Amino acid sequence: MTTALSSIAARFRTCPVTGLQVNRDSEWLLRANAVIAVVAMLVGALAAIGLVLTRWQTIHLLPADLYYRFLTAHGLNMLIFWVIFFEMAVLYFAGPIVLNCRQPAPRLGWFAFGLMVVGAVMVDTMVFTGRADVLFTSYPPLRADSNYYLGVILFAVGALIAVSLFFASLVVAKRERTYTGSMPLVTFGALTAAVIAVITLLHGAAVYIPTWLWSMNIGNIDPEIYRMVWWGLGHSSQQINVAAMVSVWYLLGGLTVGGVVVNEKVSRTAFVLYVLFISMASAHHLLVDPGVGPAWKIWNTSYAMYLAVLASMIHGFTVPAGIEAGQRLRGYTNGLFEWLRKAPWSDPGFAGLWLSLVIFGFLGGITGVTLGTEQINILAHNTLRVPGHFHATVVGGTTLSFMGVTYYVLPLLFRKRVAFWRMAKIQPYVFGGGISAMAIGMILMGILGMPRRHWDSSFAGAPFPVEIHPAAELLQVLFGVGGLLAATGALMFIAIAVATVFFGKPVTAEALASGASGIPQGVLKLPPQSYEGPPAEALHKSGVRGTVVLVAVFFVCFIVYYFTNWAMLSFLWKVG
Amino acid sequence: MSAHEFHSALVPPQGIWWQPAHRQEKTWIAIAFAWCLVLFAMMPLWHFRGGQNPAGIRYRVKPDDYVARVERFVTDYKVGEESGIPVVAPPPGADVYLLGRMWQWYPALKLQKGVHYTLHLSSQDVNHGFSLYPVNLNFQVVPGYDYGLRVVPNRAGDFRIICNEFCGIGHHLMVGKVLVEDAPAAAGGRP
Numbered sequence: 001m002t003t004a005l006s007s008i009a010a011r012f013r014t015c016p017v018t019g020l021q022v023n024r025d026s027e028w029l030l031r032a033n034a035v036i037a038v039v040a041m042l043v044g045a046l047a048a049i050g051l052v053l054t055r056w057q058t059i060h061l062l063p064a065d066l067y068y069r070f071l072t073a074h075g076l077n078m079l080i081f082w083v084i085f086f087e088m089a090v091l092y093f094a095g096p097i098v099l100n101c102r103q104p105a106p107r108l109g110w111f112a113f114g115l116m117v118v119g120a121v122m123v124d125t126m127v128f129t130g131r132a133d134v135l136f137t138s139y140p141p142l143r144a145d146s147n148y149y150l151g152v153i154l155f156a157v158g159a160l161i162a163v164s165l166f167f168a169s170l171v172v173a174k175r176e177r178t179y180t181g182s183m184p185l186v187t188f189g190a191l192t193a194a195v196i197a198v199i200t201l202l203h204g205a206a207v208y209i210p211t212w213l214w215s216m217n218i219g220n221i222d223p224e225i226y227r228m229v230w231w232g233l234g235h236s237s238q239q240i241n242v243a244a245m246v247s248v249w250y251l252l253g254g255l256t257v258g259g260v261v262v263n264e265k266v267s268r269t270a271f272v273l274y275v276l277f278i279s280m281a282s283a284h285h286l287l288v289d290p291g292v293g294p295a296w297k298i299w300n301t302s303y304a305m306y307l308a309v310l311a312s313m314i315h316g317f318t319v320p321a322g323i324e325a326g327q328r329l330r331g332y333t334n335g336l337f338e339w340l341r342k343a344p345w346s347d348p349g350f351a352g353l354w355l356s357l358v359i360f361g362f363l364g365g366i367t368g369v370t371l372g373t374e375q376i377n378i379l380a381h382n383t384l385r386v387p388g389h390f391h392a393t394v395v396g397g398t399t400l401s402f403m404g405v406t407y408y409v410l411p412l413l414f415r416k417r418v419a420f421w422r423m424a425k426i427q428p429y430v431f432g433g434g435i436s437a438m439a440i441g442m443i444l445m446g447i448l449g450m451p452r453r454h455w456d457s458s459f460a461g462a463p464f465p466v467e468i469h470p471a472a473e474l475l476q477v478l479f480g481v482g483g484l485l486a487a488t489g490a491l492m493f494i495a496i497a498v499a500t501v502f503f504g505k506p507v508t509a510e511a512l513a514s515g516a517s518g519i520p521q522g523v524l525k526l527p528p529q530s531y532e533g534p535p536a537e538a539l540h541k542s543g544v545r546g547t548v549v550l551v552a553v554f555f556v557c558f559i560v561y562y563f564t565n566w567a568m569l570s571f572l573w574k575v576g
Numbered sequence: 577m578s579a580h581e582f583h584s585a586l587v588p589p590q591g592i593w594w595q596p597a598h599r600q601e602k603t604w605i606a607i608a609f610a611w612c613l614v615l616f617a618m619m620p621l622w623h624f625r626g627g628q629n630p631a632g633i634r635y636r637v638k639p640d641d642y643v644a645r646v647e648r649f650v651t652d653y654k655v656g657e658e659s660g661i662p663v664v665a666p667p668p669g670a671d672v673y674l675l676g677r678m679w680q681w682y683p684a685l686k687l688q689k690g691v692h693y694t695l696h697l698s699s700q701d702v703n704h705g706f707s708l709y710p711v712n713l714n715f716q717v718v719p720g721y722d723y724g725l726r727v728v729p730n731r732a733g734d735f736r737i738i739c740n741e742f743c744g745i746g747h748h749l750m751v752g753k754v755l756v757e758d759a760p761a762a763a764g765g766r767p
Contacts, residue, residue, distance in 0.1 A: 018586070064745055098586060135742050139703045141719065142744070182593060185585035223703060224718050247585075254584030261585050264593035266601055289716045290634045290697070290723035297630075298619045306612035313608035317601065325582060374619045375628055381714040382705045382740035449712040451705070451740035455748045459738075462751035463659035463680075466736050469710065530583035540580045543600045551604055555611070566618070572713055574627040574692070574728035 011102065016509065017412060017526050021178070023096055025103035026169075027413055030092040031501075032113055033085045033162075034409065036120075038497045040081035041399075043124065045490040047074040052438075052483030056476050057457045064455045068135065071453065073127045075136030079394060080155070080237070081120045086402050087193065087244050088116075088162045093413070094190030094247065095169035101178040104168040112161035119155030122147055135453060137230060140211065140221040149212035156204045163197045166190070185261050185268065186254075189247030192271040196278050197240045203232030203282075224291035231282030238390070239278045241398040242312070243271065245356065248401045249319045252353040255408050256344060256520070258527030259319075259326035262544070267318050273311035277303035284372035288381045297374050309369055316361050317551050321544040323353075328539050329531045336546045347520045348424045352404020355432035360397030363439055364389060366558045376565045378575065382453070385446025392439040395486070400432055403493050407520050410497070416504030417511060417518030420496050424518075427496065431489025437482025441475045447568075448472045630715065633694070633724035642675065642698045642722060649673040650683050658684055658753065668759075671696060671724070674737075674752075676704035676717045678744050681737045681752025688759040689732045697723045705741030708754065714740060729756040 012021045047070040053061040054070075062070065096103045103109065125147075126132040132144035170191065173179060183191070207229040214221045250267070253259025261267055283300030286292055303309065327339030344350045367389040371380050380386065410418050418424050448469045450457065457476070459466040500518075505511070507519060515524050531539075583589065597605070623629050637645075649664065649672070656663040662683040666672050668691035675682045677700035687693060697706050697717045704717040715723060737752035 064748065068742065068745070068747075133745075139741075141702050142742075179588045181588040181590040184588050189585075222720065224721055227703075227716075227718070250585035254586050259584060260582040261589075262582075263595065263597045263601060264589050265595060266597050266605070286716075288630045288714060290632070290718055290721035293634065294623060294629065294631045298616075302616050302619070305616045309615070310605075310608055310612050313611075314605060317604045317608075321601070322585075326584070329582060369615065373615070374630065375622050375626060378628055378630055378714060379712055381716065382707065383712070383714060447712075449707065449710045449738075451707055451738050453742040453747075454738075454740065459748060459751055462749050463661060464684075464736060464751050464753045466709065466738070466751055529587050530581065532581045536580045536582050539582065540598070543598060545600075548600055548604075555607070558611075562615070566622075569628050570626065571730075572628050572711060573708075573730050574726075575713065576627070576629040576631055576726050 015412065016512065017523050020097060021100040022413070023102050025106035025109070026092045026096040029103065029106065029109045029113065030089045030097070030409075030413060033089040033092065034406070035501060036117060037082050037085035037089065038494055040077045040085060040120065041490060042494050044074050044077035044082055045487050045494065047071075047077065048483065048490075049487045052480055052487065054455065055457065056480035056483075057473070058476075059480070060456075065130070065133065067455045068133050069127060069130060072132060072135050073124065076123055076127065078399075079136065083241055083394070083398060083402075084159055084237075085116065087197075087240060088113075088159065089409075090244050090248065091163065091166040091190055091194060093409075094187045095166045096173070097413075098184055098187050099169065099173035099179050101169060101173035101176060104165055104172050108161060109165050112158040112165070115158030115161070116155050119151045119153070119158060122151030122154065126151065137234065138211070139230075140214065140223055140226050143215055146212055146215040149208050149215055153205070153208050153212060156201050156208070159197065160201045163194045163201075166194050185264065186247050186251045188268055189243055189250060189271050192275050193240050193243035193247065195275050196236060196243055199279055200233055200236035200240060203229055203236060207233055224289065227289065228282050228286060228291065231285040232279065235281035235285060236278050238394060239274060239281055239308075241394055243274050245360070245398040245401045246271070246315045246319070248405045249315070249353055249357060250322065252349055252401070252404055252408070253319060253323045253326060254529060255526070256347055256350040256353060256522045257323055257326045258330055258529065259322040260329070260531065262318050262321045262325055266314060270311040270314040270318070273307050277308040280304065284377070287372070287374050287377035294374065301372050301374060306369075312365060316365070316554065317547060319357060320550055321547040324544040324547050325539055326527065328542065328544075329535050330527065333538070333542070336549060340546060344521050346425045347522065348407045348428050349404050349520050349522060351428040352400050352407070355428055356397050356401035356404060359392055359400065359432060359436055361554060362557060363436060364393030364397050366561050367443060368393060369558075370562050370565050373565075376569055378572070379565065379569055380446060382451060383446035384442040384450045384452050387452050388439045388442030388446055391435055391442065396432060396435045396439060400428060400435070403431065404428060406493075406497060408523060410500045410504070411507045411519050411523045414501055414504070415507045416500045417507055417516060418496060418520070419499035419504050419518065421518040423492055424496050427489055427492045430492060431486055434482050434485025434487070434489050438479050438486055439482075441479030441482055445472050445475045445479065448475075630725075632726070633722075635722055636720055637698060637722040639698070639700050639719050642673075643700055646673040646675045646682065654683070655686060661753075666693065669693065674706070675700055676706065676739065676750070677701050679739070679746035679750040681739070681750060684753040684755070686755045686757065687729050689729050689756050690759050692726055692728045695725050695727045697725070702743050703741045704739050704743050704750070707738040707740040709736040709738045711735060716741065732756050732758050
């Protein structure tokens with residue numbers, strides 16, 4: 001009995017910073033998933049450089065076949081492999097580690113990880129050997145090698161197993177009473193991401209298994225039904241990202257500035273709204289499709305009257321409000337914005353959090369809701385506005401928040417001091433600035449009618465010459481410079497992560513005590529995680545006035561952009 | 577526990593956390609919800625009051641049947657040829673059949689400003705994207721589906737149709753043409 005207990009105890013260590021009981025199985029699974037995520041990002045980032053230098057027409061680097069091949073690889077490695085491997089790491093953190101419990105079925109976790117790696121390698125092999133030039137969406141009747149679809153299926157099955165281990169960890173923690181009260185908000189948010197992941201992966205099975213069979217000449221695929229079900233996977237997976245990113249925002253708020261949950265009820269209800277209305281996500285990809293009618297489009301694209309948008313607008317308030325509250329509770333109470341001015345801007349964890357929040361909301365959110373309006377989509381479908389929008393959400397939002405949290409994961413869970421610390425401090429700004437410039441360039445080019453997924457913006461060799469708007473040529477420079485800057489930021493991040501994991505100096509008690517470099521301020525001195533007494537009473541009276549101003553600015557931008565689009569639409573040909 | 581207690585998202589809340597929200601939070605949620613209703617209302621409203629809607633006539637069609645229909649349309653109204661592609665001038669009010677295929681928009685169209693046509697879009701092979709350039713009118717073209725849209729060109733000019741859905745290695749070559757001319761004075765019925 002005692003030996004059994006001590007062998008279990010040996011699987012845990014106590015985190016010197018947070019006091020959490022960290023079990024080593026989850027820690028290793030987390031590390032493995034995070035490392036492979038970064039490898040996928042490297043592949044995706046190298047492909048991205050080729051893409052930027054090709055669409056930037058004055059350079060026009062790659063030939064057409066390689067351009068589309070790199071585009072396929074970029075989408076898969078970034079949007080699927082990087083993000084989902086990292087999300088698996090987030091689940092291992094938010095489940096067993098935050099809840100102080102043991103890792104259920106660690107071997108199954110390794111099996112799931114193995115399946116995902118095998119699937120990803122299969123997919124990349126097919127893509128880079130030219131047997132899957134079908135882009136990320138693989139719309140039939142475009143057809144790839146059957147092993148491509150099989151690779152995707154294996155990856156998805158692995159992810160599904162890992163997600164179910166997260167659910168198991170919630171049960172284990174509850175049964176073994178490793179925490180009291182309700183699960184923390186970070187875990188709750190991760191839980192909603194995991195539920196959405198299940199919905200997403202079921203759509204994935206419903207679309208990829210028949211498509212795999214079809215690629216071996218078994219059965220038929222209707223191109224429109226494929227589009228509908230595929231986007232049940234393709235867009236819902238972005239909702240996993242949103243839920244995971246918002247959880248990371250809350251987490252980073254707490255770790256970097258002692259940010260609080262202003263109201264548990266409000267934040268949790270908003271997360272539940274994501275789950276309830278996510279399965280409608282495929283609709284706004286079909287707004288100008290011939291397969292479905294207006295009533296279906298209006299109801300579904302609005303996620304039942306924009307209740308998922310409402311959820312994001314709520315988090316858009318509660319996350320900065322939590323940060324403001326944390327700062328006010330720690331004494332930055334002067335005026336509207338002392339809390340923001342005196343935030344730890346040289347902590348890449350905080351910089352990543354804040355930039356991610358702003359880019360996701362202002363650039364990604366506003367443009368996304370507008371694009372997803374039935375009629376406005378006529379103006380925008382498949383133009384560069386679409387990738388402009390989702391680079392702001394998935395890259396400027398999700399990826400940047402994941403980069404930010406990595407600066408805390410490295411010292412806390414890899415127990416290494418972050419390498420190239422001075423570079424790390426500017427990395428979120430380089431990446432966030434670059435991706436914002438690129439996204440704005442794409443959005444504006446899209447407004448001028450430039451198509452997405454297109455190799456040659458000069459249309460040379462086409463039967464009719466196409467005159468490109470001079471402004472679009474100028475915007476290509478903004479796009480190109482922004483894209484290269486973002487790629488530089490990504491490579492900086494990868495260099496920092498790899499150097500830290502494999503060659504980083506350990507985080508020791510002395511390093512923590514002496515404030516050694518490579519340890520973010522929130523790890524050197526964890527801000528308070530709970531508050532009561534006079535400061536809490538004062539905060540309740542003063543409220544979060546700075547955040548009120550920020551959301552008011554956001555709201556005005558939203559209204560202006562939205563109605564400008566309706567005005568632009570009204571100038572078009574009559575169509576109906 | 578004091579009257580007001582705050583904790584981070586890493587701390588498990590104790591007791592009943594279903595507590596009323598702060599006034600500021602409530603106000604923002606009310607504004608956001610009202611805005612969501614505006615966003616929702618705009619779409620049906622535009623169907624009744626606006627001029628640009630993606631409703632159209634939609635039905636399934638066999639690609640071969642659609643190709644045959646396009647050929648009949650071309651034979652009926654062909655007025656010339658440009659870059660090896662027939663130029664077709666349908667009368668006002670006609671059904672116009674446009675075909676997307678690797679890697680061509682077929683045929684080229686000659687339309688009149690201010691009159692309505694029913695523009696049918698479909699594909700012979702894979703998905704294509706109809707993008708009228710630089711007007712910026714975009715529709716998905718799906719094989720097996722006929723999308724019939726009532727359109728009224730509102731200005732004269734020489735427009736292009738770009739394909740904006742990836743359709744293979746020659747995707748960028750897929751450029752079509754729509755010439756819109758001012759309607760003859762007689763057709764307008766005014767001096």
